[in-house]
Amino acid sequence: MTVSVDDLVVIAKQAGEAIMKIYDGEIAVSQKEDESPLTLADLEADRIICSGLKKLYPEIFILSEESASGELADYDNFFLVDPLDGTKEFLKRNGEFTVNIAWIKNGVAEVAVVYVPALEECYKADASGAFEEQDDGTWKKLESKKSAGDKLQIVGSRSHGAEEMEKWLATLTVPYEFLAVGSSLKFCRVAQGVADVYPRFGPTCQWDTAAAQCIVEKAGGTVTDLNGVRLHYGVLREKLNPYFICKN
Numbered sequence: 511m512t513v514s515v516d517d518l519v520v521i522a523k524q525a526g527e528a529i530m531k532i533y534d535g536e537i538a539v540s541q542k543e544d545e546s547p548l549t550l551a552d553l554e555a556d557r558i559i560c561s562g563l564k565k566l567y568p569e570i571f572i573l574s575e576e577s578a579s580g581e582l583a584d585y586d587n588f589f590l591v592d593p594l595d596g597t598k599e600f601l602k603r604n605g606e607f608t609v610n611i612a613w614i615k616n617g618v619a620e621v622a623v624v625y626v627p628a629l630e631e632c633y634k635a636d637a638s639g640a641f642e643e644q645d646d647g648t649w650k651k652l653e654s655k656k657s658a659g660d661k662l663q664i665v666g667s668r669s670h671g672a673e674e675m676e677k678w679l680a681t682l683t684v685p686y687e688f689l690a691v692g693s694s695l696k697f698c699r700v701a702q703g704v705a706d707v708y709p710r711f712g713p714t715c716q717w718d719t720a721a722a723q724c725i726v727e728k729a730g731g732t733v734t735d736l737n738g739v740r741l742h743y744g745v746l747r748e749k750l751n752p753y754f755i756c757k758n
């Protein structure tokens with residue numbers, strides 16, 4: 511049993527198109543139980559992704575930030591979806607939000623897409639490697655590499671955990687530059703070699719990281735907890751990830 515990454519790309523782009531229609535108009539916001547924002551765009555993208563996946567892969571369970579396709583159980587493979595990661599950035603209209611679909615097999619994200627509709631960037635990964643879509647529609651293979659220049663390039667959240675990040679930056683003894691980026695796009699910057707490291711000393715949920723971890727790993731990078739253990743995924747696992755370090 512496997513999943514075609516190009517199917518996931520088509521579905522992520524359909525969701526991105528629906529998100530952009532809402533992005534270009536007036537955005538109504540409600541609050542979730544945990545007080546994080548929820549928009550019609552999150553729900554529309556969720557609906558499109560889940561119906562697209564169900565049509566092509568009716569037997570595979572879907573766990574999304576916004577929904578689940580049935581009763582939760584310990585599935586050995588499933589889809590893990592964040593239909594709109596970076597809702598705060600979406601509301602700030604800075605373009606740094608993503609559509610994330612990962613296929614998880616035995617706890618590991620094996621096939622994934624991260625689509626950035628406002629910036630028209632698309633990243634995909636499967637057993638053949640990680641790729642970034644080019645302007646002409648072809649796919650460039652991503653190979654883990656250090657950033658250009660002699661300073662360590664660090665990416666971190668725009669909207670969460672600034673204080674913890676400041677503390678960590680203060681411990682560094684090498685020259686560095688810090689770039690604030692919203693959503694799972696931070697992982698893509700590492701996979702591209704634009705950034706060297708994305709440390710996360712704050713909460714994220716499984717669906718925030720799975721697809722982008724796959725892009726980074728298939729490009730040759732790593733995403734591990736603070737003890738060096740690779741991040742893993744599971745329907746019955748706690749929804750929160752441990753703090754982690756992503757690097758190229």
Ligand SMILES: Nc1ncnc2c1ncn2[C@@H]1O[C@H](COP(=O)(O)O)[C@@H](OP(=O)(O)O)[C@H]1O
Pocket residue numbers: 546575592594595596597598666667668669670691692693694713714715718
């Ligand atoms: N207190 C918290 N608990 C759980 N997840 C949190 C959180 N604070 C931030 N996040 C997660 O961090 C994501 C945004 O990360 P970043 O700040 O790097 O852009 C959010 O994704 P959503 O926007 O999909 O809700 C959310 O899931």
Ligand SMILES: [Mg+2]
Pocket residue numbers: 575592594595596717718
């Ligand atoms: Mg998210």
